[in-house]
Amino acid sequence: MKHLFLLLSLLAGLIRPTAAQIDTTGGQFHQPLYPVPSVTAGVAYGSAPNSGGTTLPLLMDIYQPVGAPAAPRPLIILVHGGAFLGGSRTDYDVQELCRRFARLGYVTASIDYRLESFFTFSGSRAVVNAVHDLRAAVRFFRQDAATANQYNINPLYIFAGGSSAGAITAVHAAYLDKDAELAALNAPGVAPGLEGSSGNPGYSSAIGAGINLCGAIGNLSWLEAGDEPLVSVHGTTDGIVPYGTGPTFTGDVVNGSGAIQPRAAAVGVPNTLRTFRGAGHVPYNGTSAAQLAYMDTTFRTVRDFLRPLLVAAAPLPVRLTSFTAERQDAGVLLRWQTAQEENSAGYAVEVSADGRSFRHLGFVASRAPYSTTPTSYRFVDREAGGPGLRYYRLRQLDLDGKEAFYGPQVLRFGAEAPLAVYPNPVSGPTATALVASTGGGVLELRDALGRLVSRQTLPAAAGPSQRVALPELASRPPGVYHLLLRDAAGAVQQVRLLKQ
Incomplete structure (x- = not known):
């Protein structure tokens, strides 16, 4: 079950000592007990081809607390912003957060990931590639913990987050966890599967919680009961990544922190949202007095959310x-x-x-x-x-x-019926269309008044039928809808469905 907390007694004798409960006494992980951290720059954690086909090394900078006890430490991996077109692991906001959390006692890492070309930009490909790279970074640390243990991290306490595009990456790494969800993104030219092929196969890429700093998710239905906790900060006048639901810098309609929070609350996912009233995009990224004040609040919000997660074992779901x-x-x-x-x-x-x-x-x-x-x-x-x-x-x-x-x-x-929908009536966040084998066609979802909700072009089916997700229903009100299949010859089939 995708629960996130388990009493330590259930783990006694079943996991190795490095997975023991984290000691948070004496101000650990709450006060800056340690001096400026040591930084190991340019650590290779994998490699993968970019959108142009050139294989690139994937690098990270790792921050370790100086003088901390020898017990294995929790880990925070942060992903930089830059609209999936620019930015780097040395950007001010991710560097500053890495330094601050390392001074509390965490091991932290700031990663680079594959960026898109301005001339061939694909928002869906950018997200999937970045998610694959982040998951490779998580696996890197679990592999290290199981082998050389060079970075002294506790593999049960790995958190991931980011800023702007990095937050979008982290949120999708947490909640994009089904093949059907990945297929719905229709990302061109990406490595197959949820895990990708950016490095360190054979280890888990699961995280204990997500850190969402001015980010968003593509579909609210991907956030489900039992999913990982999430802490978010976001400005209400963000013009780059919407605070609520709207278009982002990629042109795709997404759901920002203000839309994620009620969804998380409705399905019982532990979450916190710090709303910056009247603030724009990443207001904490800079060294002006106002930006530093926003950084202080952002840091404290994340710190206070994560620390309680350390006091009991946080097993992988x-x-x-x-x-x-x-x-x-x-x-x-x-x-x-x-x-x-x-x-x-x-x-x-x-x-x-x-x-x-x-x-x-x-x-x-x-x-x-x-x-x-x-x-x-x-x-x-x-x-x-x-x-x-x-x-x-x-x-x-x-x-x-x-x-x-x-x-x-x-x-x-x-x-074979030419078209069916299940379940029908639709009682969950989404439904699936079952389409009999055809030479291709167009699938349209329309409301009771005939207004177009979504349109998908279907390829020719290789087998007797194909399944087509209908994620658009997640954001639609209850009522009657019509699904129409127009095949390559122009014939139209229709099925009526009810969303409860």
């Missing part, structure tokens, strides 16, 4: 990176993969004919209740084959009895 269902001669093969598991007993496989009432099919035990490496699972449903729709979901069970649900995945048996 179970994070499902893929869940698929495909037909086989003997039935249906279900496959899923986790990036890490914490306190996990296993997965109950459930099936439904209507997407609402599910029954138990079988159980697959976790290979390891505590794991920070990718793990694959499979289950074969040998009952399948009758006509109609068949919905599959996973009920993930913790050792302490808690549970979380993943899915559903849906398959149609018998004659």
Whole structure:
């Protein structure tokens, strides 16, 4: 389950000493107990091709507290701003925050990441590449903690954040955690998968909390119950990244901190938002009196949010990176993969004919209740084959009895309907269209008055059907909507759906 806190007693004897509870007594992680930190500049944490195809080294500067106790330290990774076109790890705001938090006792790192060319700029590609690079940096430190331990970090206490474009990167690294969400971004030319290929494979890229300084998320539905805590600061008159919902500097419509906060509260994600009334973009980035005052407030807001997270073990959540269902001669093969598991007993496989009432099919035990490496699972449903729709979901069970649900995945048996939507009525943040194999076409979502909500161009389907996410429903009011499929020959199919 994607819970974020677990009593230390559950971990006793199951994790190595470096994952023990952090000592916050004596002003640790709250007062500047240490002098100017030592800085190791230009540390390579990976490499990846940029949008032009040139492979670039990925570098970071690492700040370590001087004179701190030998116990492993929590880590904060920060990502600079610059509209995904400029900026660097030596920008004032990220450097200053790295220095300040290192003086509290944290290990901190400021990373560079791949930037876009002005002439070939793609906002979706910029975000996905930056997320992949940030995840490689997280894996770098977990790999170091498991091997040379050069930087003395505690792998259970890794936090990531950034400023402006860096905050957008960190927020998506925290909440863009499903293949369908990644596919919805439709980013051109990026490495496949949620983890990417920027370096240090085989280690978890999960973070314990996100730090959002004037950032945004592409879709509020990606923020779900049990997700990582988030601390945000944002100015209400930000003209670069909107405080609420609106276009950002990339031209894409996003949801800023003022829109993220109520969504996080509604789904129960721990969060704090410090609103700077009347302030513009990154008001803390500079050395004027006003900018320094904003920096002081930003620093204290993040400090006071993170410190309570250190007093109990912050285990990694179970994070499902893929869940698929495909037909086989003997039935249906279900496959899923986790990036890490914490306190996990296993997965109950459930099936439904209507997407609402599910029954138990079988159980697959976790290979390891505590794991920070990718793990694959499979289950074969040998009952399948009758006509109609068949919905599959996973009920993930913790050792302490808690549970979380993943899915559903849906398959149609018998004659293929040209167009279907599940679930319908739509009770969650989004829905999926199931489109029978065609030579391509256009899928339109319209409201009850016929006004266009969204339009997607569909490629020719390779299999019997294709699934198309409808994330636009997350921000739409309840009511009746119509989904229209116009195939390459001009024929139109339509299905009516209800959002509750």
